[in-house]
Amino acid sequence: MRGSVFLQGLISCLIVAFGQPSFAPWLSPLAAAFGYALFWRAIRIFPFSKQRFWRAGVWYSFISLVQLSWMSSIEFQGIYILFVWLFLSLCLGVQFGLLSILIPYNRPLTMARILAMASVWTLLEWSRFHILCGYSWNLSGMALSVAPALQFAALFGILGLSFWVVFVNLLAVRAFLRRGIFHYAIWIGAALIPYAFGQVHTLYHERQMAKKENAKDFSCLLVQTGLLPSEKMPLGGRIRSFISPYDQWKRILTFLQSEGDKGAQLIVLPEAVVPFENGRCVYEREKVEGIFQEVFGKDCRRDFPSMVAPFGVAGEGRVSNAFWTQTISNLFDSEIVVGLTHSEDNGNSYVSAFHLQPHREEQERYDKQVLMPLAEYLPSRWLLPLVRSYGVSGFFTRGKQERVFDGEIPLSVSICYEETFPHIIRQGRRKGAKLLVNVTNDGWYPYSRLPSQHFEHARLRSVENGAALIRACNTGVTAAIDSLGRTVAKLDECDDQGQILAGALFAKFNPYEYFTLYTLWGNWGIVSLSLFFIGIFAFLKKEFRW
Template structure:
């Protein structure tokens, strides 16, 4: 039966092959948050393997034809995956629909089309290494992993919805990220989920069955290690330190309208001082007050009364850490100034004592690549900032009041594995401020949250997340959410700060596993397996 199913995919051709790959890729997005239906990859990855089995060399096209056909299959799969997994980005173009609404269909299609080029390249590489029988599973896993790793690094990098996240859907399963990181999980994911395809094809029965058995053993090992690690987890809190995270749930469409400016500022001040329990009667019981990314709809430099109002709010013991836009005059640029997306530390006197400027900016959201060309035809970033934001010089840690030093991350800076903690003295925690209000009640904020949780596990550091519309959370170094406010909920989180763990294996040696895993798959792709004739798959 399985051989008959595989044969139908293998012999598909032309638009049918492309459509099958597109649908399989789209279905694979269900493995990502908020659905987390990761078993679906046990169906879609074998389909992709069988489609590539059918990309055979002919006398007319030769081997190059087979490689190009595999690339085409990979592109269709990738396009379906990224379209289904990232459609919510189009929601941002509707915030200011009169200006950007016309661009939404193009943006929703263009980003998946570009990202799918990585999947195409990965499948082309896999086809170059393709061999009969179980060996092709290793070639497939190698190509898929290299595609995801390249996607996370080429140009500005966009490691969103890496396939490794499908192996980190529960607190127990995500613990393996402390050993090998999400890139290591990505190396395993291609092998694990494609392994059923080995049941069809040439090779001895033991070799063909061995790969799915090995995949199940890997899954059991991930779950078992995570269960064991969590059973031993005992997270202490930093003594005498109280945090308050403010989540105002302000709709992005009204945030920057001038008539709402004073109302929004007043709402922040009111939420910051609200009583939540007999033990926390207001801001007088808080040490660190945290506001989300670009919290206020103005610049401190343009509103001289704002900092004194904040000083009037803050008791002597309390420090504010807030996402905020920051301006610097610079006559060398056409607009005469540079604008930064920043995190500011403000003391009880209303003095800005430290500022971190976001290093990794969002293309087309915060700046325009090839700005002169695109601006000449009338395009502008979604934030409508003339000239775009300026990137900060360097990632670094910050100090806020009595809290341990922390790593500041603005928005999607939290999605880059192995790049969130700068070299030098290890911080005590990670702060991620974000504004996911651009994307409304869609899958985007849930995907963003999952990636932030995995950064906490990889680094062994607690992560505090302040989001305008949610999901705000206090996450311990095991990736568990100690407290959270759901999407669209207005309120505050009062919490202690979890203590960090010792440096994890991933934070010190994570890349070693990734490189070793890739090398092993390349070796296994050429390793001879016991041969026994089975279902015939067209090969060169």
């Protein structure tokens, strides 16, 4: 008996841990259908809730350690990130342990209990969004983020997928226990619903796209610098790796020049694309203009902006990052979205994304709302000595709201980790954005699964909101994704030899967008349903002592 329990636990653990698109996509449908069920069936033999709790906690903690294995990349984070990795995994294990207490011992698994358990897990995952900076990584619903099942997210988002994964797995437990054809049919039917819905949903919108024959394709250039943090900024003990900001910009200009004849309507540069704030005048104007002329020829002189703030200071001969980006916008006659920091006179600093239009001096700005603890904001003063030991001395102010930038297509921007929060991306869509843009810097965890996992979250955001999404990342994955979550163009983190890729990715796609139920009600749709199911179960349990 013990051997059988261990074997089921091990097999289920491997299926769930690796059953995600960034690990083994072919395992994802298995994880979504019965990965959890095998484990729950195994621990159901234990009569005491404590026995089920700690076994489930250990089981899920190991799964989290696997899925968050990118946190073991300590090259730029240091040893402390290993403790964060372990702590997060244990916390997630505790959540799953609490859920597994509800697995009944020697009693039938009723439909009311199944719905209530799926609801409890959904609320537990939802709660993660609102603790400290929020934690949105690797929700259970990621097992359904493979085609065509990910289209199911258009109804209730990623949390709806998580609800369905747990619901289907509990139906599997009931089918395994009762062994009736009727129960197997219900389980298999429920497991297939997301795939059937996804197929119909995709075919419908493909036909709608085809009807709009006159719709113009949208083109963009997405820059991937291919530089690690030590190459982008001077870090203690790694000064020799640092590349001059002049040379960093020259690389970017060279990438753009190689694709410049394709007529991109929008150019996107990643988060923290170069050192220094957007409007800080630290570059010698003569040297900057010389680099532009070397790459683009002398005719580019007419595209230099005026020496006014934020581009430069007249009489001082120095210009800012804003001078570089506005010149690029003027040269290519393209809009630009670029990730740079920004400081105000009151001392507040922001991680920002700027929107520029050609031959205009006004720049629009969006400020990052989800800041990373320790790196971008300080949760508590007692942590100050720790962050100072890593050379971090300044912190940023949190942005207050989403913004929509007007251009050829209204667009909203997210910065890095924000892309994994469905409710934040939805804010921009609700305000009228028809294109979603993300600028990211995943280079702090090089040669890990972080970029690929981050990319899978991006695909879900496009489906949830029925809008195309483009993303520019320093070290990948830079990509263009259509409104059905399909990859149009992609530049991975590394090539086949393990070398980090760099360049400008040209993408041309249909900007078709459509209404989704998730955009209408956001996370509150599935949260409200979950509360309803829990209320029904609590009432029935009281009336009938279930």
